[in-house]
Amino acid sequence: MAQVEPDRVLTEALAEIEATSDLTSLEAIRVRLLGRKGEVTAHLRAVSSLPKDERPAAGQAWNRVRGGLEGALEAREAALGSPGADTPSDDDFDFSLPGRRPPEGLPHVLMQTLDRLVEIFRSLGFSVADGPEVETTHYNFTALNIPEDHPTRDDHDSFFLAPDLLLRTQMSPVQIRTMEAQEPPVRVISPGRVYRRDHFDASHSPFFFQMEGLYVDTDVTLGDLKGTLREFVRRFFGKELGMRFRGSYFPFTEPSLELDISCTVCEGQGCAVCKQTGWVEILGCGMVHPNVLRGVGYDPEVVSGYAFGMGPDRITMLRHRIPDIRHLYENDLRFLSQFRGAS
Numbered sequence: 117m118a119q120v121e122p123d124r125v126l127t128e129a130l131a132e133i134e135a136t137s138d139l140t141s142l143e144a145i146r147v148r149l150l151g152r153k154g155e156v157t158a159h160l161r162a163v164s165s166l167p168k169d170e171r172p173a174a175g176q177a178w179n180r181v182r183g184g185l186e187g188a189l190e191a192r193e194a195a196l197g198s199p200g201a202d203t204p205s206d207d208d209f210d211f212s213l214p215g216r217r218p219p220e221g222l223p224h225v226l227m228q229t230l231d232r233l234v235e236i237f238r239s240l241g242f243s244v245a246d247g248p249e250v251e252t253t254h255y256n257f258t259a260l261n262i263p264e265d266h267p268t269r270d271d272h273d274s275f276f277l278a279p280d281l282l283l284r285t286q287m288s289p290v291q292i293r294t295m296e297a298q299e300p301p302v303r304v305i306s307p308g309r310v311y312r313r314d315h316f317d318a319s320h321s322p323f324f325f326q327m328e329g330l331y332v333d334t335d336v337t338l339g340d341l342k343g344t345l346r347e348f349v350r351r352f353f354g355k356e357l358g359m360r361f362r363g364s365y366f367p368f369t370e371p372s373l374e375l376d377i378s379c380t381v382c383e384g385q386g387c388a389v390c391k392q393t394g395w396v397e398i399l400g401c402g403m404v405h406p407n408v409l410r411g412v413g414y415d416p417e418v419v420s421g422y423a424f425g426m427g428p429d430r431i432t433m434l435r436h437r438i439p440d441i442r443h444l445y446e447n448d449l450r451f452l453s454q455f456r457g458a459s
């Protein structure tokens with residue numbers, strides 16, 4: 117085979133590649149130079165029959181040519197469009213075809229409830245307060261007037277991380293943190309996730325949401341609490357529902373109450389959700405205990421306050437008649453997509 121200058125072959129081929137304007141000619145160049153019977157392929161093959169001392173230099177030179185060509189062909193191909201497809205023109209499109217609808221996301225039904233709760237209480241003058249999910253026993257219990265060895269601590273069946281550190285079992289510690297940080301008047305809600313060592317069943321989950329409310333000022337009364345909660349129920353459920361307050365016990369309130377509303381599932385007739393009573397409990401509440409106020413440096417002779425704690429999971433289930441809390445945490449889109457704009 118006649119000696120051909122590798123550099124000259126490369127220079128000429130690169131110019132030719134640069135000048136091609138369609139993929140078919142580009143492919144023809146590739147076959148002519150690099151195909152099985154291509155020119156460069158032949159030179160590479162011929163290296164082995166050269167005198168031994170010429171082989172390394174010739175091999176390197178032709179390999180460089182092949183590498184250069186491959187790179188140039190690839191770049192030109194990318195510039196001209198993908199193989200097989202000529203540049204589409206307007207004639208190739210059917211502009212009357214309907215577009216493809218991208219899948220539309222939506223907030224989780226629980227988030228819809230939380231957003232709505234925040235919206236309602238904001239309009240009633242509350243602002244949102246936040247606190248850590250990992251709490252100290254001081255904030256989670258002691259400052260809430262729940263002494264060491266009080267049975268309530270056992271009820272909460274906590275996830276402890278260290279002797280004095282746990283995943284918060286309730287949102288009430290945010291009350292303490294908020295009051296410590298500011299002087300009265302205080303009017304906050306704090307929605308968030310809480311944790312208890314419960315097994316999953318239709319009405320229990322080891323994590324769920326709570327929303328705490330707190331209002332402390334110079335003359336806050338039980339009447340204020342009842343009025344606020346009545347307004348909340350009316351707005352959240354969108355209608356006037358039967359309400360009844362029952363006496364209860366929480367260490368951090370005195371007196372303590374629980375609020376029942378008439379069952380939204382059977383409208384008070386009696387069903388499995390309300391255990392045939394026609395009533396369902398939706399929150400605990402009361403007047404902030406003087407010990408709690410004193411603990412954060414407030415004077416219970418001067419200020420008073422109410423507090424409440426409700427379960428967004430529970431009221432979501434009541435509002436949408438969801439029979440099992442597990443639906444809220446399994447993230448099955450077939451279930452969740454039913455609540456599009458439900459709030």
Ligand code: DAH
Pocket residue numbers: 285286287288328329366368369399400401402423424425426
């Ligand atoms: N933290 C209570 C619980 O987890 C709920 C609660 C009840 C909060 C009464 C309050 C309250 O602020 O006044 O069971």
